[in-house]
Amino acid sequence: MPGSSRLRRSVLYMPGANSRALEKARTLPCDGVILDLEDAVAPDAKAKARQQIAEALTAGGYGTREVIVRINSLDGPWGREDLAAFASCRPDAILLPKVESPQQLCDLDEAMKKLGYDPETAIWAMMETPRGILAADKIAAGTDRLACFVMGTNDLAKDLHLTPTPAREGFATSFGLALLAARAFGLAILDGVYGDLQNTEGFEQECRQGVMLGFDGKTLVHPKQIGPANDLFRPSADAIAHATRMVTAWKDAEAQGKGVATLDGKMIEHLHIQDAQRLLALDHAIKERG
Incomplete structure (x- = not known):
């Protein structure tokens, strides 16, 4: 399921534990929303968030926005239950965190088939560890259901011991390997998040860099970032x-x-x-x- 010309300029993370956020996502001008069960949800809120996301997907109303669910790792205490909750809800994609090998995607694909997921439900892969980046080409070829790489720059920066800089020089090798693998196998690829919500100029600079590098769009953490991302990632x-x-x-x-x-x-x-x-x-x- 290779990437296409589908719009992915702005893809906004929304915490599954926040019911107001799930509702608001229906009205925002972003190209996609990631309904998150992983980093944005505390352990004691996982079950409630899972239920709320399932109810939101069943209710629909997201229009042309691509709707992706980020589940927890299948090897952890919540991932299998996460995956089982959405088989009948028909999200556009399931996003798997910390992908480091093609086998993880094959296992996810097989689990989705057994649960009765629609064949059109794609897999997205978080690329956020050194092992994952080094195996990017193998991961990209892991399953035909894979449609998109998502750069997890916060986790990657931590593992690489990077000091943040506006030009993000420390990510050069990681971005290059991930982009090459994505394009070699016809996948979409999204840049990581920008967390300084007050620094509009810095966010726009990072978007311009993402365009120059060849990313299809940017993952976002706040609705105020949608407009600039849409403007900067559209063809001039x-x-x-x-x-x-x-x-x-x-x-x-x-x-x-x-x-x-x-x-x-x-x-x-x-x-x-x-x-x-x-x-x-x-x-x-x-x-x-x-």
Whole structure:
């Protein structure tokens, strides 16, 4: 289940223990919501959060937003019960934390099949440990149900003993390996969260860096981050105009029986057209979203 041109500019974590947050998520302009049972939920609140998420999914009302449930590890005391609770609720994806091997995804896939999950329910993988990053290519090939990598930058920074910097130099190798693996296997990939809610400029700088690196979007911790993420991860007007001209030039060349086209004196190949069409598809989806 490879990643597609589905919008994932802004994907907001919502704690499953907070019923008001689950309700509010239905009205927010984010592309997706992660209903969280892991880090955002205390041990004594896991059962209540699990029930509330199941009720929210059953009630629906999330519109075109992609709805993902982050469960606890299947090896821990809550993960199996988490997974069993949502088989009939049809979330868009199950997000597994701390993925370090393809076997974890195969085990999750098998468990989902036994529980009767819809075949279209995807698996997302948190990439947040050194072992996980080193096995990124193997994890990406782990199961056809896998659709997306999510960078867990807080946990990764802790394990790598990183000192936070605006340019995030310490993540260079981790980002590179995860991005290469995701693109090699047709997966989407989302940047990690930004926790300083008062530093709007810092958040926007990190979004711009994410765009430059090639992430599809950013995971968020507060609704105030949705607007900037949506704006910064959308194709620019100039990029859309150029993509439109490129596709037109290619079609004209094809009509004339030519195998290549030129635009502004530069050669256009099929690989350029594929990327142009991807941008145009994203732009169309954004306009459809309103």
